[in-house]
Amino acid sequence: MLRGSLDEFPILNVLQMLTSSSVSGKLHVAHLRGGDIWLQVGEVVHATALSREGDDALDLMSSVTGGDFTFDPDQLSPTKTVQMRRNALLRHLSVSSDAWQELLAMFPAWDRPLTFTERWTDQQPVTRTQFRILNQVGRLPLGDLVSQSELSPRATLDLLRPFVQSGLVNASGR
Numbered sequence: 001m002l003r004g005s006l007d008e009f010p011i012l013n014v015l016q017m018l019t020s021s022s023v024s025g026k027l028h029v030a031h032l033r034g035g036d037i038w039l040q041v042g043e044v045v046h047a048t049a050l051s052r053e054g055d056d057a058l059d060l061m062s063s064v065t066g067g068d069f070t071f072d073p074d075q076l077s078p079t080k081t082v083q084m085r086r087n088a089l090l091r092h093l094s095v096s097s098d099a100w101q102e103l104l105a106m107f108p109a110w111d112r113p114l115t116f117t118e119r120w121t122d123q124q125p126v127t128r129t130q131f132r133i134l135n136q137v138g139r140l141p142l143g144d145l146v147s148q149s150e151l152s153p154r155a156t157l158d159l160l161r162p163f164v165q166s167g168l169v170n171a172s173g174r
Contacts, residue, residue, distance in 0.1 A: 001072055002071040003070045004069055011062065012062070012090065014027065014069055015037070015044070015090065018042070019039065019042045019043070021042065024041055024073060024076070025072050027039065027069060028069065028070045029064055029068075031066065031067030033063055033064050033110060033143070034049060034061060034064055035048045035049025035052075035060070036048050036049075037061065039077075044058070044082050044084075044086065045080045046080055046082060052147070054081030054082050055082065055084075058082065058096075062094075062096040063097065063100035096154075100154070103157045106157075107160070107171045109142060109172060110141065111141050111143060113138050113139060113141055113145075115138050116168065116169060117169065117170050119167050119168050120169070132150070133145070134160075134169075
């Protein structure tokens with residue numbers, strides 16, 4: 001069993017170490033956006049995070065900064081949801097990690113619900129997809145809202161971004 005802090009060893013560094021070591025097992029990331037990543041002989045074969053699997057889960061976990069991790073070599077993957085090979089996967093996750101930074105600054109409180117501001121009116125024009133996601137504002141913590149969205153995690157936040165930027169939705173969790 002391998003354990004550590006993602007404050008000291010960022011998740012991409014941990015994944016790079018595990019893939020280059022050609023190990024098999026499960027990496028568990030304890031964080032609000034964390035989850036599990038299974039490796040088989042150094043290749044990522046499956047991932048889960050916030051009820052997401054595969055690429056969506058990996059993309060979400062690339063946003064994780066902080067938290068703790070454990071690697072258990074005795075845990076085998078229950079399925080295969082990731083097809084990308086290790087080098088391409090690590091490059092992709094590095095780009096994803098950078099792309100998350102602006103969204104995380106805008107949406108910092110994943111354990112609290114978004115709220116409508118006093119500027120919001122019921123006359124606000126929205127698409128059907130926006131309506132489905134905005135219908136959860138004030139009801140669910142952001143992490144649960146993202147988890148239950150039919151869109152990818154980043155696409156969900158990108159959909160909410162203009163409402164936060166225009167002051168119609170508060171994402172600070174206060």
